[in-house]
Amino acid sequence: MGFLMGEEIVQKLFKGERSLLGSRNLRIADSVFGEGESPLKESCDIELENVLFQWKYPLWYCENVTAKECKWFEMARAGVWYSKNVSVEKAVIQAPKNFRRCDTLSLENVAFTNAEETLWSCRNIKMKNVTAKGNYFAMNCENVEVSSLTLDGNYSFDGAKNVVVRNSTLLSKDAFWNCENVEVYNSFISGEYLGWNSKNLTLVNCTIESLQGMCYIGNLVMKNCKLM
Numbered sequence: 001m002g003f004l005m006g007e008e009i010v011q012k013l014f015k016g017e018r019s020l021l022g023s024r025n026l027r028i029a030d031s032v033f034g035e036g037e038s039p040l041k042e043s044c045d046i047e048l049e050n051v052l053f054q055w056k057y058p059l060w061y062c063e064n065v066t067a068k069e070c071k072w073f074e075m076a077r078a079g080v081w082y083s084k085n086v087s088v089e090k091a092v093i094q095a096p097k098n099f100r101r102c103d104t105l106s107l108e109n110v111a112f113t114n115a116e117e118t119l120w121s122c123r124n125i126k127m128k129n130v131t132a133k134g135n136y137f138a139m140n141c142e143n144v145e146v147s148s149l150t151l152d153g154n155y156s157f158d159g160a161k162n163v164v165v166r167n168s169t170l171l172s173k174d175a176f177w178n179c180e181n182v183e184v185y186n187s188f189i190s191g192e193y194l195g196w197n198s199k200n201l202t203l204v205n206c207t208i209e210s211l212q213g214m215c216y217i218g219n220l221v222m223k224n225c226k227l228m
Contacts, residue, residue, distance in 0.1 A: 014039055033058055053095075059083055067091060072098060074114070096134065112137075115153060137172075154191070157182070176201060195220070 008027045014020065016036040023043040032052045033039045039055070040046060044063040051067065053076040059065060062083040072079050072093040079098040080086060087106040096116040099105060108128045112118055115134030119125070123142045131150045138144065140159040147166045154173040157163060163176075165184045173191040176182055179198040186205045194213030195201050201214075202221040209228040214220055 053079060057081070059086070062086070115151075 112132040115132035149168040190209040
């Protein structure tokens with residue numbers, strides 16, 4: 001396409017493999033990435049606003065990306081992998097398997113309508129006002145701060161470390177398995193086998209519904225909790 005560094009791209013349709021491979025310092029607005037894999041692979045310093053991703057692997061090996069009011073459609077699966085310093089606000093993400101092995105990730109006002117295998121093996125994550133439906137959400141993540149998460153999906157946070165959750169609702173069988181250093185405040189959790197095989201699990205001001213939860217835990221702390 002021949003776009004220059006620092007250029008603003010508005011109302012464009014991109015198709016084909018790696019259409020903007022290795023881009024630097026671009027602002028892209030009101031545009032569509034149609035059929036064609038890896039359109040922004042290996043790009044950095046990218047600002048996206050009202051951009052539609054309709055095909056696979058749009059943001060791999062990227063750095064310093066902000067995305068506001070963007071949409072990942074169903075075929076935009078495995079959307080953001082191996083990337084660093086990514087901020088996503090006011091997004092709707094239909095595609096599964098998004099966000100894997102990313103470092104420094106901010107998600108605010110994001111809806112994951114199919115969160116299967118989403119947010120795996122990421123580090124340094126902040127989530128606020130996120131809704132997600134799907135199994136195995138946030139597996140093997142580290143250094144996670146969560147506020148106002150609404151999750152409908154089993155096996156969440158399996159293998160996670162250094163997690164703080166506040167003001168959230170988790171309908172999640174087998175949540176927080178194999179975890180280490182997890183703190184949950186002012187939240188509702190419903191699910192069988194909560195917290196098995198974990199270490200240092202703290203629950204404060206929480207309401208919990210669990211048939212066989214909190215077994216095989218090393219150092220379980222519960223303060224002012226309600227067990228239904």
